[in-house]
Every structure is written in C-alpha cells, then in structure tokens.
Amino acid sequence: MHNGIFEKDQAARLREIARKGPGNGPDTIPPVILTVTSGKGGVGKSTVALNLAITMCDFGKNVFLFDADANLANLDVMLGISPDNRLGNVLRGELSIAQAVTFPYNRLTFLAGSSGDARYPHIDGSIQEYILDQITISNEQLDYIVLDTSAGLNKEIVNYSLYSDESIIVTTPEPTSVMDAYAMIKIISMAKPEHRFKMIINSAKSQKEADETAEKLHMVVSHFLNIQTDYIGTIPYDELVVKAISRQDILVKKYPRTRASISIREIARKIIEAKQTIKLNKVAHV
Numbered sequence: 001m002h003n004g005i006f007e008k009d010q011a012a013r014l015r016e017i018a019r020k021g022p023g024n025g026p027d028t029i030p031p032v033i034l035t036v037t038s039g040k041g042g043v044g045k046s047t048v049a050l051n052l053a054i055t056m057c058d059f060g061k062n063v064f065l066f067d068a069d070a071n072l073a074n075l076d077v078m079l080g081i082s083p084d085n086r087l088g089n090v091l092r093g094e095l096s097i098a099q100a101v102t103f104p105y106n107r108l109t110f111l112a113g114s115s116g117d118a119r120y121p122h123i124d125g126s127i128q129e130y131i132l133d134q135i136t137i138s139n140e141q142l143d144y145i146v147l148d149t150s151a152g153l154n155k156e157i158v159n160y161s162l163y164s165d166e167s168i169i170v171t172t173p174e175p176t177s178v179m180d181a182y183a184m185i186k187i188i189s190m191a192k193p194e195h196r197f198k199m200i201i202n203s204a205k206s207q208k209e210a211d212e213t214a215e216k217l218h219m220v221v222s223h224f225l226n227i228q229t230d231y232i233g234t235i236p237y238d239e240l241v242v243k244a245i246s247r248q249d250i251l252v253k254k255y256p257r258t259r260a261s262i263s264i265r266e267i268a269r270k271i272i273e274a275k276q277t278i279k280l281n282k283v284a285h286v
Contacts, residue, residue, distance in 0.1 A: 031064070031142035032275055033132060035164040038171060039180030041151030044202045045170045047245065048235065048264070049148035050078055051252045052168075055268040057107035058252075061143040064101075064109045064135055068160055069150040071120040073113025079104050080248035081112075088114035090131070091121045097131070097138045109139060125159045132163050143275075153184055161188045166196040169229070172203045173213040182220055189227050197221075197229045200267060203237045210234035230274075233267040235260050 036049035046069075053065040067075040067087070076083055085100040090111070102110050114120050135145055147164060149157045161167040167188060171181035181199075188195055199217065204210035214231040221229050238260040244251040252261045 030136050031062075031145050032166070033136075033145045033147065033164040034166055034168055034271070035147045035149060035161045036168045036170060037149040037157060037161060037184060038151060038169065038177075039153050039184040040171070040177045043170050043172045043177050044235070044241070045151065046075055046078065046148050047241065047251070048168075048170050048200060048202060049146055050075055051250065051261070051264045052268050052271070053144075053146040054105055054108060054250055055252050055265050056144060056146075056272065057105055059268060059272055060107070061272065062107050062109075062139070062141045064111070064139065064142050064145045066111045066135060066145060066147045067113030068147050069113045069115075070156055071114050071117055072150060073115045075110070075148060076112040078245060078248065079110070079250070083110075083112040086112045086114045086117070088117040088120050091123060091127070092119065097134050101138075109142075111135070123156070125155075125162075128156065128159050129163050132160075153180070153187060157184075158187055158191065161195070162192050166198055168198045168200060168232075170200050170202050171213070171217070173201065173205075173209050178213060178217055181217060185221055185227075185229070186225055189225050193227070197227070198232045198271070199229045200233055200235065201231075202235045203241075204234050205237050207234060207236075210236075232270045233263055235263045235267075 036045055036052070038045040050065065053063045056063050065075065067073040071088075073087070081102065081104055083102050085095055087100070089095045090097055090100050097111060100111060102112070104110050132145070136142070147160055149160050169181050169184060171177045185197055199214060201210040201213050204213070218229055218231065221227060236259045238258055240255045240258045241251055241260050244254050251258070252264055255261055
C-alpha cells in the first residue's frame with residue numbers, strides 16, 4: 001500500500017481509538033514537553049532522560065516518560081521491566097496510549113518503545129504530533145512529558161523536538177559529540193528559530209572541562225546560528241553510572257549520594273523552576 005494512504009489510514013485508526021479515552025477539560029493546562037536528544041550515540045542520553053524523569057517525580061511532579069527510539073528502544077531494559085504493550089501497538093491502532101502504558105514508579109507513567117518489531121510502522125510528522133497530543137490528553141494531571149529520542153540526526157528525531165517546548169541537548173566533552181550536538185541545534189533552529197535549547201554536559205572528568213565545553217558550544221551556536229542555549233548543568237563521570245546500568249538499577253534511587261545523582265537532582269530542580277515561564281506561554285495559546 002502506498003505510504004501516504006497507509007499513514008492516513010493509520011491516523012484514522014488512532015483517532016478512533018483515542019475517542020474512547022479521556023479528554024482534557026477546557027481549563028486544563030497542557031504539560032511541558034521536553035525532548036532529550038543528542039545527535040551522537042553513546043553520550044548517556046537515555047540515562048539522563050530516565051533519571052531526570054524519576055527525579056522530577058520525586059519532586060512531586062507527574063511525569064510521562066516516552067521512549068521514542070525508532071524500534072531500538074531500551075528504557076524498559078534500564079528500568080528492569082518487560083511491558084507487554086509498546087509504542088508499536090499504539091502506532092498500529094491496536095491499543096490506546098492509556099492501554100499501553102505502565103507505572104513503574106510513583107507519579108511516573110511510562111510508554112515503552114519497540115525494539116526489533118518486524119511490523120513497526122513507518123510514521124511521519126503528523127503521526128508524531130498526534131501521538132504527543134494523545135499523551136497530553138491521556139492524563140489531565142501531567143506536569144511533564146519527557147521524550148527520549150533515538151541517537152542520530154534524522155527527520156523523525158527533529159520533528160519530536162519541533163513539537164516539544166524545549167530540547168535538552170546532551171553532549172560529552174568529546175569533540176565529535178560536541179559537533180553532533182551543534183548539528184542537532186542547527187537543524188532544529190533552522191526549522192524553528194524560536195525553539196528553546198537546554199544543554200547538559202555529561203561524563204565530564206572535571207567541572208573545568210565541562211564549563212569549557214559548554215562555553216565553546218555556546219560561542220559557536222551564538223556566532224553561527226545567532227541563538228542562545230541555556231547551560232543547565234554538568235553530570236560528572238562516575239563509575240557507579242555504568243554499574244547501575246549493568247545491574248538495571250536506577251542511579252538516583254540506588255546511589256542517591258553519588259556525585260552524578262546529586263547533579264541530576266540539581267538539573268531537575270532548575271528545569272522545574274524554569275517551568276513557570278513555559279506554562280505562561282502555553283496558557284496563552286490554550
């Protein structure tokens with residue numbers, strides 16, 4: 001079947017299923033959508049997304065964590081769970097989002113991505129936007145949607161950022177990682193010049209290394225793209241991060257006093273404190 005026809009049929013099936021789910025009332029303020037992305041793989045993007053989401057829950061926020069990795073998802077593995085239902089089921093119109101989610105932690109709603117699904121459907125921007133809309137109306141109490149993209153730089157990843165309120169760019173001090181982060185910011189800002197970017201330097205061996213990396217990226221982005229980035233924190237290199245991942249433990253839960261966990265909590269606090277400005281902007285458009 002032609003892709004365009006398939007996508008229209010797919011969207012129609014999703015709309016029909018969504019009609020059976022909850023809707024948001026006229027006074028509901030939409031949640032803030034944060035896309036965590038990087039460009040380069042192997043920088044700890046998913047670890048950051050997962051631990052930030054759980055930390056925000058610990059701060060009393062209701063968070064929807066969405067694994068949007070295109071058929072190579074792994075957040076469920078990191079959580080140590082094996083959900084029966086995943087994003088692929090939703091995209092095929094088999095289930096509503098409300099039927100596909102799990103609740104692995106207090107205040108955390110989780111939609112697992114698919115991995116190695118032979119029937120994983122092709123999606124375009126309209127389907128991605130629709131899925132985010134349905135996540136928004138699936139729970140009127142949501143404060144945040146944290147979206148973990150796949151690694152790389154393609155249209156699907158960029159679209160998720162365009163449909164979000166802010167993109168959190170995760171990079172390490174390694175030069176190729178920084179260049180890929182710049183490329184990601186460039187492509188997104190070309191499509192949406194007013195988009196907001198937050199920057200996290202991960203796996204830094206020292207605060208000086210992190211600050212120098214952030215300053216270099218900030219200068220390049222400011223000079224060539226004429227936009228600003230908000231450097232919201234550093235997560236230091238910590239062997240306990242690797243240990244937590246290998247044991248399927250949540251870093252901020254298993255090792256709450258490690259330097260990396262303390263840094264993640266500080267970053268989460270900054271994100272929450274900055275939320276009011278975003279909320280005011282969203283209310284104006286409701």
